[in-house]
Amino acid sequence: MDDLDQLEAQSIYILREAYRNLKPLAMLWSLGKDSNVMLWLARKAFLGRVPFPVMHVDTGKKFPEMYRFRDEYVRKWNLDLLLGDCPPVEEIDPTLPPAARSAARKTAGLAAMIEKYSLEGVIAGIRRDEQATRAKERVFSPRGSSHKWDVRNQPPEFWDQYATPHEEGVHIRVHPLLSWREIDIWRYIEREGIPLVDLYFSKNGLRYRSLGDQDITSPIESDAATVAEVIAELRTSRTSERAGRAMDHESEDAFERLRVAGYL
Amino acid sequence: MSNVPAAARQDAATPIVIVGHVDHGKSTLIGRLLHDTDNLPEGRVAQIVESSKKRGLKVEWSFLLDSLQIERDQGVTVDSTRIPFRLGDREFVIVDAPGHRQFLRNMITGAADAEAAVLVVDAAEGAQEQTRRHAMLLRLIGIRHVIVLMNKVDLLDYDPARIAETERAVAALLKQLDIEVSLFVPASAREGDNIASRSPHMGWYQGPTLTEALALVPAPSGRADLPLRLPVQDVYRFDTKRVVVGRIERGRVKVGDSLVIGTHGTVARVASIESWHTAPQISAVAGQSVAITLEPDVIPDRGDLLHQPGETPIRAARIRSRLFWLRQEPLRVGESFRLRLGTAEHQVTVASIDSVVRLDDLTEHPADHVPPEGFAEITLAASESILFDAFAPGTTDGRGVLVDRHQRIVGGAPLIGPAAIASGTKAIHPTDSTVSLWDRAQARGHRGGVFWMTGLPGAGKSTLARAAESRLFTQGIDVSVLDGDTLRAGLCADLGFSEEDRTENVRRAAAVARILAETGQVVLVALISPRAADRDLARQIVGDGFQEIFVDADQTVCEARDPKGLYAAARAGRISGFTGIDAPYEAPANPDLRLATGQDSVQDAAGRLASHITGAVVLGDQSRQRS
Numbered sequence: 001m002d003d004l005d006q007l008e009a010q011s012i013y014i015l016r017e018a019y020r021n022l023k024p025l026a027m028l029w030s031l032g033k034d035s036n037v038m039l040w041l042a043r044k045a046f047l048g049r050v051p052f053p054v055m056h057v058d059t060g061k062k063f064p065e066m067y068r069f070r071d072e073y074v075r076k077w078n079l080d081l082l083l084g085d086c087p088p089v090e091e092i093d094p095t096l097p098p099a100a101r102s103a104a105r106k107t108a109g110l111a112a113m114i115e116k117y118s119l120e121g122v123i124a125g126i127r128r129d130e131q132a133t134r135a136k137e138r139v140f141s142p143r144g145s146s147h148k149w150d151v152r153n154q155p156p157e158f159w160d161q162y163a164t165p166h167e168e169g170v171h172i173r174v175h176p177l178l179s180w181r182e183i184d185i186w187r188y189i190e191r192e193g194i195p196l197v198d199l200y201f202s203k204n205g206l207r208y209r210s211l212g213d214q215d216i217t218s219p220i221e222s223d224a225a226t227v228a229e230v231i232a233e234l235r236t237s238r239t240s241e242r243a244g245r246a247m248d249h250e251s252e253d254a255f256e257r258l259r260v261a262g263y264l
Numbered sequence: 265m266s267n268v269p270a271a272a273r274q275d276a277a278t279p280i281v282i283v284g285h286v287d288h289g290k291s292t293l294i295g296r297l298l299h300d301t302d303n304l305p306e307g308r309v310a311q312i313v314e315s316s317k318k319r320g321l322k323v324e325w326s327f328l329l330d331s332l333q334i335e336r337d338q339g340v341t342v343d344s345t346r347i348p349f350r351l352g353d354r355e356f357v358i359v360d361a362p363g364h365r366q367f368l369r370n371m372i373t374g375a376a377d378a379e380a381a382v383l384v385v386d387a388a389e390g391a392q393e394q395t396r397r398h399a400m401l402l403r404l405i406g407i408r409h410v411i412v413l414m415n416k417v418d419l420l421d422y423d424p425a426r427i428a429e430t431e432r433a434v435a436a437l438l439k440q441l442d443i444e445v446s447l448f449v450p451a452s453a454r455e456g457d458n459i460a461s462r463s464p465h466m467g468w469y470q471g472p473t474l475t476e477a478l479a480l481v482p483a484p485s486g487r488a489d490l491p492l493r494l495p496v497q498d499v500y501r502f503d504t505k506r507v508v509v510g511r512i513e514r515g516r517v518k519v520g521d522s523l524v525i526g527t528h529g530t531v532a533r534v535a536s537i538e539s540w541h542t543a544p545q546i547s548a549v550a551g552q553s554v555a556i557t558l559e560p561d562v563i564p565d566r567g568d569l570l571h572q573p574g575e576t577p578i579r580a581a582r583i584r585s586r587l588f589w590l591r592q593e594p595l596r597v598g599e600s601f602r603l604r605l606g607t608a609e610h611q612v613t614v615a616s617i618d619s620v621v622r623l624d625d626l627t628e629h630p631a632d633h634v635p636p637e638g639f640a641e642i643t644l645a646a647s648e649s650i651l652f653d654a655f656a657p658g659t660t661d662g663r664g665v666l667v668d669r670h671q672r673i674v675g676g677a678p679l680i681g682p683a684a685i686a687s688g689t690k691a692i693h694p695t696d697s698t699v700s701l702w703d704r705a706q707a708r709g710h711r712g713g714v715f716w717m718t719g720l721p722g723a724g725k726s727t728l729a730r731a732a733e734s735r736l737f738t739q740g741i742d743v744s745v746l747d748g749d750t751l752r753a754g755l756c757a758d759l760g761f762s763e764e765d766r767t768e769n770v771r772r773a774a775a776v777a778r779i780l781a782e783t784g785q786v787v788l789v790a791l792i793s794p795r796a797a798d799r800d801l802a803r804q805i806v807g808d809g810f811q812e813i814f815v816d817a818d819q820t821v822c823e824a825r826d827p828k829g830l831y832a833a834a835r836a837g838r839i840s841g842f843t844g845i846d847a848p849y850e851a852p853a854n855p856d857l858r859l860a861t862g863q864d865s866v867q868d869a870a871g872r873l874a875s876h877i878t879g880a881v882v883l884g885d886q887s888r889q890r891s
Contacts, residue, residue, distance in 0.1 A: 001551050003276040003355070012553040013497070013511050020498045020566065040541075045509075047502060047555060048540040128346055135346060138373070156369035156590055156673050158376035159663055161604050166671035166702060168883045181348055187274075192541065 004188055011038075011176040012045040013160065014139055015123070018174040019051060021164055022121025025174075026082060028110075028264070029054040031066045032211045033196055034125035037185050038177055039077070040194050042123075053080040055122075057109040060085065061213040069197045084113040093261075099216040099246035100254045107263045111147050120165050123174045124264050129181045130241055133256045138163065141173040147262035173264075182241050183234045190227045201225045209241055216246040277348060277355035278481060281375040281407070283398040284384030285391075289415045293384055293453035294347065294360055295325025300460035301475060303349050325453075346374070351479055368637045369590045372401065372676060380409035380446075380481040382474070387414040387450065390430045391437050396626055400639050403441045404586050404678055406657030410438065411447050411477050418452040422465040440626055447477050485658050487550035490514040491575035493653065493661055494523075494554070495606040496568045507538055508564060509555045513606065513661040514653075515572075517554065518547040524576070526568030527651055535559035567608030569651045577651045580682035582615060585664075586655075587640045591674040593804070595634040595642075603644060603677065605652060605664035612666075615645040615683075643683040654681050669701050669782075670808060704784035710741055710881040712781035714774075714806045715873075718793045718852060719815030720844045721830055722822030724861040724869070725790035728815060731870035733788060736877060743786040746773055751791075761841045767798050774802035781809055786881055794849040811880065813873065814855035817862040819844050 001009070018025055027042065027050070029035045042050050056070060074081045086109030092101050114122060128135040138154055140162035155163045165172055177185075189196065199208045206219040207230075220243070224230040255263075282290050295312070298304050316324040347358045359374040375381070381402050385395055402410060412434055420426045427450050438445050449458055450469055457463035458473045472480065492515030500507045517523075521534045537545040538555040548554045564570070571577060589595050595614065603612045620631035621639040634640040655662035655678035666675040705711040717725045729745045736743040748769075752759065756772055759765040770793050777787045793799050803810045822844065823831040834842035841847045857876050859869045 001276075001549070003274045006276045006551060009511065009551055009553045016497050016509055016553070044540055045553070046500070047507065047538055049502065129348060154370070154373075157373045158676065159660070159665060161665045161673060163673075164671050168705075179346075 004184065004191060007180055007184055008041065008044065008188070010179065011041045014162075014174065014176040015042055015045040017160075017162055018121050018123060018140075018172075018176075019046070021162075022172055022174070024117060024119055025052045025121040025123065026055045026113075026117065026119055027052060027123040028125065029056050029070075029079075029081075030125070030211075031056070031062065031070050031197060032125075033185055033189065033200060034127065034177055034180075036194055036196060037180075037188055038123065038125040039079075040192060041176060043077070050077065050079055053082045053117075055082045055084065055113055057084045057086065057106055057113060059106055059109070059213050061215060063197070063199055063211070063214055065197050065199055066211065069195075073195070082113065082117065084109050084116070087112075096257065097254050100258055102213065102216055104258060104261065104263065107147075107258065107261055110264075111262060114147065114171055119171055121172050121174055123176060125177050126175055126264055127177050127180050127182070127185075131255060133259050134178075137175055137178060139175050139178055140164075141175065142166075142170050143173060143262065144170060147171075149260050149262065151260060183231065186227060186231045186234060190231060196227075200230065202229075208244065210244055212245055218244045218246070220244055275355070275483060277357045278380070278483065279346075279357045279359055279378045280380050280382060280478065280481070281359040281378035281402075282382045282384060283371070283375065283402070284413075284415075285386070285389075285394040285398075288384045288386040288389070288392075288395070289453045290360060290384050292325045293382075293413065293415065293459070294358055296453045296456055296459050297358070297474070298347065298349060299325070300456055301349070301351060351475055354479065356478065368397070368401075368588075369673075371398070372405070372588065372590070375401065375407075376405050376676075378405075378407055379484050380411065380478075381407045382411045382413050382478075384413045384415050384453075385430065385434055387417045387427050387430050388419055391434050393623060395434075396437065396623055397637075399438055399441055399443060400621060400623075400626060401588060403443055404588050404639065404676070406655065406659075406678065408444070408657045409446050409481050410443050411449060411474070412438075412445055413453075413474060414448055414450045415453055417450045417466070418455050418457065422450075422457075422463070424466075424468045437626065446480070447471060449474050449477055487514045487659060488516050490550070490659070492517055492521075492523075492570070492572050493577070494570040495608065495661070496526075496564045496566055496570065497553075497607045498566055499563060500555075505538075505557060506561055506563065507555045507557055508570075509553070510570070510607065511553045512548060512550045514550050514659065516547055516549040517556070517570075522573055523558070523570045524573050525562060525564045525570055527579070527649060528564075528568070530562050531573060532558040532560055532562050567606070569606075569608070577653050578682055579649050579651050581646045581649050582683040583612075583644045583646070583650065583652070584618070584680040584683040585642055585644055585677040586680060587634065587642050587666075587675050587677050589634045589636065589638050589640065589675045591668070591672075592636045593807075594636060594638075595640075595675070596632070601666040601668055601674070603646070603650075603664045604667055605650070605679075606661055608650075609667075610646045610648070610650050612644040612646045614642055616643045618642060641680070642677075644677070652679055655679050671700070671702065701782065701784070705883060708742060708784050709883055710784075710786070710878075711809065711883070712784045712786060713809040713811065713877070713881050714777045714781050714787045714789060714802075715811050715813050715877060716774075716777075716793070716799065716802055716806075717788060717790045717813045717815050718799060718855075719861075720817065720819055720822045720849055721792060721842070722825045722827060723815045723817040724825075724859075724866065725792075725815045727866060728859065728861070728870050728873055729788040729790040731866055732873040732877065735870060735874040736786060739874075739878065741786055741878070741881070742784060743788065744780060746777055746780075746787060746789045746791070748773075748791040761847075763795075766793075766795070767801065770798040770802050771805065774805035777802075778806045781806065786877060792843050792849070794843045794847065796850045796852065799852070811856040812852050813876075814852045814858045816851070816858050816860050821862045 086105040092104045126134050138157045142163050201207055202222050202225045207222045208219050224233040284290050349356045349358050359378055414427055417427055431448050451458040460475045493513045494510050497510040519534050522531055524531055535557045539545055597614050597617055600613045603610045618641040619628040620634055622629055653662040663678040665673045668674050719725050726747050733743050733745050756769050759769050773789055773791055777789050780787045833839045834845040843849050861869055
């Protein structure tokens with residue numbers, strides 16, 4: 001087994017644990033590269049099916065290409081899609097810096113969906129190497145009734161023994177891609193031929209490395225127009241993946257505050 | 265299906281854990297290592313410089329890891345974190361584990377799957393408590409390759425004699441644990457000596473630098489050649505096919521193989537290996553998550569261990585195990601847990617504590633309890649036979665976790681082997697309910713709990729307890745009252761009012777209350793319990809769900825009420841040791857609820873008590889719907 005086989009096997013194991021132990025369960029689908037890989041891994045785990053709904057928490061501000069992609073693959077992959085919307089920015093904590101405040105709409109939208117469907121498990125595609133705060137996460141990460149992430153009091157997690165819901169109002173965030181790195185994602189996309197929104201590929205010298213809302217995500221300078229070229233570019237790149245995400249850079253703790261409050 | 269060219273094959277990254285006593289320089293080492301080997305993303309160095317400057321420090325490499333605000337401000341690494349790291353063609357993942365004692369569970373979270381460890385020891389200070397604790401943990405999780413980094417040698421002026429002195433002491437310590445040290449590297453993480461480049465100050469050292477030592481760590485050895493162990497993770501029924509899924513922990517499986525199914529012993533043949541978007545598979549090896557169909561179409565359960573005939577695992581109902589104990593309270597004989605072993609779960613009771621490791625010298629001693637965050641050897645007794653393999657370094661099975669009734673992981677248990685059947689009076693075999701507290705709570709709509717009502721004689725404890733009991737009962741809450749006088753009439757009839765007897769009275773009341781609360785009941789205990797230490801004992805016995813209710817009334821009010829004529833008797837000298845007259849009452853400093861019965865009516869106070877209790881125990885709508 002090479003490294004991608006090992007990552008794949010581990011993610012499949014995690015998805016099967018989640019499906020067995022958490023009910024009801026749903027997977028977040030942000031339409032980006034990571035959540036497409038995650039969806040692909042679910043089809044591997046369940047032999048071509050996705051036996052739980054996928055959720056799109058829609059900020060209403062995604063790129064039009066992403067909405068087209070979503071509608072196409074819901075049909076092609078026979079997905080049970082749950083849509084949720086987000087409250088207007090005026091209802092969000094005004095002490096957050098502007099981009100973080102905008103991103104926090106998604107936290108509120110997600111919380112509403114978890115409540116609406118009484119979800120016990122939510123599968124999310126975050127990775128440790130994306131952001132230092134995410135590096136601290138557990139594969140199965142319990143969230144209290146207010147959906148807050150209790151960084152100081154995380155349960156022990158070792159030998160593939162994961163947290164289970166133990167209390168009223170607790171749900172579990174499941175992170176099957178936690179050990180994957182950005183380049184692993186791309187190499188897997190190449191190996192498996194996983195479809196992506198074409199915003200990831202260079203047009204007029206620009207491409208998106210990470211996709212969020214239109215107004216708080218910016219493209220990078222790049223000529224990488226194919227998966228192979230993106231991989232080649234990443235092998236030499238030294239800038240961080242989320243450099244184009246405004247909310248990560250507004251203040252030292254902006255992203256951490258978002259995450260503690262329940263952001264992905 | 266895709267027609268993309270196969271990507272270049274790459275080996276999986278080797279996980280390396282970095283451990284050591286707090287302030288011996290782990291975080292600094294990692295920062296230095298990443299920087300000197302050119303593994304830092306652009307902008308990170310500038311970020312560290314900026315962060316350091318803001319706090320009035322020189323360049324602080326540890327800020328790289330302490331990336332959470334709370335950690336930066338405390339200056340302590342809170343949780344473990346993983347950093348990918350490349351040396352030439354080889355990928356590593358550095359696991360940083362905190363040195364702070366109370367964070368052992370975070371450390372084990374990070375370290376459990378490491379292939380090799382770097383134990384950082386301050387060359388001047390030598391091994392400290394956490395050095396020993398971490399070394400012990402490395403042994404229990406079976407890490408075979410240990411590099412000792414003798415750090416801060418610049419502070420010893422690179423003096424070989426003084427460095428060698430510490431090295432000998434550390435070597436002796438690790439030898440005691442049967443840990444083979446691959447190498448001792450004298451180094452200074454702050455100055456960069458012998459980390460990624462050879463130190464100009466230590467001509468006497470001919471061995472490898474840290475990066476050279478890391479490159480020598482052997483790749484994980486394969487588990488594919490061991491006898492097959494495939495624990496069943498789940499069974500799916502898709503269309504008309506029944507598919508058994510799980511991850512192969514040891515060995516390999518092929519279409520056509522005969523497999524024995526767990527403790528049932530049924531034998532079935534592997535009819536197919538199912539997969540999606542891969543070439544058709546006829547065999548699979550350890551590490552793969554597989555899906556198989558069986559012929560005949562038998563239905564195994566989750567947790568059943570599939571193996572080949574003639575290659576049977578150990579089968580025993582009493583198991584000797586090592587233990588690292590993560591709970592903040594001690595472990596005692598007789599406690600029951602779920603043992604999660606791979607995908608299996610078994611109900612087990614701690615039948616004996618065979619030895620406990622003393623952490624100041626790492627020797628093993630008999631003891632009646634395992635202290636918080638302690639290490640021990642114990643015997644677990646299960647109600648049925650368990651199939652397992654002894655834990656061996658380099659394998660992923662044969663090691664379980666203990667889960668308490670609140671579903672918390674409280675210990676790690678690398679299994680040693682079957683235990684002899686114990687005999688004699690000390691062998692206890694308590695049975696434990698398989699119904700979890702949460703199941704019970706969901707069925708009733710409320711949790712169990714113990715509301716310990718303390719106060720002077722005549723303050724109104726029993727009156728309030730009975731009034732609240734009737735209110736709660738009409739709300740559908742399963743409630744009972746343990747009243748001091750009732751207890752003394754029966755269960756505690758042998759006890760008087762000496763300090764020892766009062767403590768024993770509290771202990772018995774608390775033990776009974778705990779049993780009732782564990783069945784899901786709300787228990788109101790009305791007991792003077794005048795001493796704070798006794799009430800602390802009660803809290804400890806009951807554990808979670810204990811609340812202290814202070815029934816507060818002035819002694820003059822109580823004495824005026826004197827419902828049982830006891831104050832009068834005490835004043836007349838007919839009884840002695842009476843709380844409030846000639847025995848002290850220690851009022852609670854921070855009760856969970858205070859009821860002032862001197863001012864409020866019984867109705868008001870009972871109403872407040874009842875609503876406080878419902879607030880604490882009744883589940884929300886969401887949970888009840890789910891049940």
